[in-house]
Amino acid sequence: MPDTPATPRRRGTVRTQELLSVTIDIAARDGYAGLSIEALARRAGVGKHTVYRRWPSKSALIFDALxxxxxxxxxxxxxxxxxxxxxxxxxxxxxxxxxxxxxxxxxxxxxxxxxxxxxxxxxxxxxxxxxxxxxxxxxxxxxxxxxxxxxxxxxxxxxxxxxxxxxxxxxxxxxxxxxxxxxxxxxxxxxxxxxx
CATH class of the missing domain: 1.10.357.10 (Tetracycline Repressor, domain 2)
Incomplete structure (x- = not known):
């Protein structure tokens, strides 16, 4: 029996966790000043709108990552x-x-x-x-x-x-x-x- 495709909500949750993990990697390496929405999108291989849909600002992103x-x-x-x-x-x-x-x-x-x-x-x-x-x-x-x-x-x-x-x-x-x-x-x- 083929696997059931992930629901959009599940895919969204997984993507959010992936983005938070990448955020932690970037911030740990480059510091808070080196973190940007653009850098996260580039490193994660997603469009900036994917990030901005979840976090309106860098501070919101970093606190969710923490x-x-x-x-x-x-x-x-x-x-x-x-x-x-x-x-x-x-x-x-x-x-x-x-x-x-x-x-x-x-x-x-x-x-x-x-x-x-x-x-x-x-x-x-x-x-x-x-x-x-x-x-x-x-x-x-x-x-x-x-x-x-x-x-x-x-x-x-x-x-x-x-x-x-x-x-x-x-x-x-x-x-x-x-x-x-x-x-x-x-x-x-x-x-x-x-x-x-």
Whole structure:
């Protein structure tokens, strides 16, 4: 029996994934500045209209490409132990940021965002705010279970908790590993943890 032809929707999904993979390859090699809709279309062997139908701008394209390789790594696993969950999440994120394709690509977007307010706003909305929100949700659940002080407003502490690792990774040449993650979580728990 002959294979059933792929539906247009299926072909479109596959093509989108292919274009995102090519985007990651180009950006990892040439940086954000070297990425263009034209370069993507040429490298992927498609017309520019095929790309523009999916993404109206280069920034929309690059953020979808980042999501393609990283979004699931922003999710917390809830084991019922906030220390273990923060540690596992931060180590996973640190590993992702330390290796291609995500690390170089994310650094390139951060660098470009310094001179592009719209790109910076989109970076915050689609990634940094997501990291902060998911961490706040996890720490808030820990408040409800009695692991963290119930009367503490954890909004700013959570921002600091997340930001410390990103700062160290993006703006210094100091290591970000198990020891650093453990020390950061210990500081947070010393300030907001409860004794059972």
């Amino acid at each position: 999501s393609h390789v990283w979004t699931t790594d922003l999710d917390y696993r809830d084991t019922g132990n906030v220390r273990a969950d923060l540690r596992e999440q931060f180590l996973r994120s640190t590993a992702a940021l330390s290796e291609p394709p995500l690390g170089p690509l994310y650094r390139a977007v951060i660098a470009e965002a310094q001179a592009d307010p719209d790109l910076r706003a989109e970076l915050h909305q689609r990634f940094l705010a997501t990291v902060e929100q998911r961490t706040l949700e996890r720490t808030t659940r820990a408040q409800r279970t009695g692991e963290l002080a119930a009367d503490a407003d954890l909004t700013f502490p959570t921002e600091v908790l997340c930001g410390a690792l990103y700062y160290r990774y993006l703006l210094s040449n100091r290591p970000v590993g198990t020891a650093e993650v453990d020390a950061l979580i210990e500081m947070f728990l010393a300030a907001y943890g409860t004794r059972s």
